[in-house]
Amino acid sequence: MTARILDGAKIRDEIFSELGVEIARLTAEGIRPGLAAVLVGENPASQLYVKSKIAACEQLGLASWLHTAPASSTTDQMLRLIHQLNGDDAVDGILIQLPLPPQVDAKRVLEAVDPAKDVDGFHPVSLGRLVSGRPGLVACTPAGCMEILRRNSIAIEGANAAVLGRSDIVGKPMALLLMHANATVTICHSKTRDLPDVLRRADIIVAAMGKAGYVQPDWIRPGATVIDVGTNRVTDPAEAARLFRNFPARLEKFHAKGATLVGDVHPDALNVAGALTPVPGGVGPMTITMLMSNTVKAARLRRGFAETTAAPHIAGAR
DSSP states (O other), X not given: OOOEEOOHHHHHHXXXXXXXXXXXXXXXXXXXXXXXXXXXXXOHHHHXXXXXXXXXXXXXXXXXXEEEEOTTOOHHHHHHHHHHHHTOTTOOEEEEOSOOOTTSOHHHHHHHSOGGGOTTOOSHHHHHHXXXXXXXXXXXXXXXXXXXXXXXXXXXXXOEEEEEXXXXXXXXXXXXXXXXXXXXXXXXXXXXXXXXXXXXXXXXXXXXXXXTTOBOGGGSOTTOEEEXXXXXXXXXXXXXXXXXXXXXXXXXXXXHHSOEEEOSBXXXXXXXXXXXXXXXXXXXXXXXXXXXXXXXXXXXXXXXXXXXXXXXXOOOOO
């Protein structure tokens, strides 16, 4: 058995097309959704991520602003910037690129964002809305995972789902979204006993713990759906040889480049799972996609507009 590949790039293109229709409708009403990105310091990875997000805004015709601050910025300086953006009616979404420098209180900064503009879905109010079944803005990566499942007609209702990882950003909201979709959910973590046995009972596995190739093929029930959220950079030749012993082409690419990206699930799962997200190209493209979707959704909700059929169906808090 070779797993069906759940292509995140294909779904991104579908959602971008739908968002284009919704953005045109808002534009006709005199509304241009806008995203303000805040980048502190000169972390190369953060610069690349923000650049990708701004490029997505430009592709869709959203307004965007990039606010840069030096790495020496203080918490108070960041709070003043957030207060300014909260009061700017042209800004529908505020994105704080993480990580922030160690002297900045990241929790205070994130919690200062107006929940109506919290397009990352990190604010306690956003999480509370999700817990209590109220409409709101959902964390982008979990929302993207749900879109992958729904748009590939993966049965969620009544399914046994296992979520590996309990972070506020992925694991917890992922479990809530699956529960709201009527799955029976088990949250797994470093203290879970008999983890392989727990996973073997799952129809859907969402792996989000940040360990390269951690989930072994024999931990997966044949035919199960695997959503691999992990993006781990592998540079050790011995580790690459272990992971890619059955994928000579990928091993050859590793030797040519000296590094590669691997998910949290061992590549050999391709021969066991019924459906699987690749790394890269699976969940990755969906995170920015859902950030764009949340920005459009925030523009709508802030002005009291109802949900539209043109907007992507988000398995949110309902």
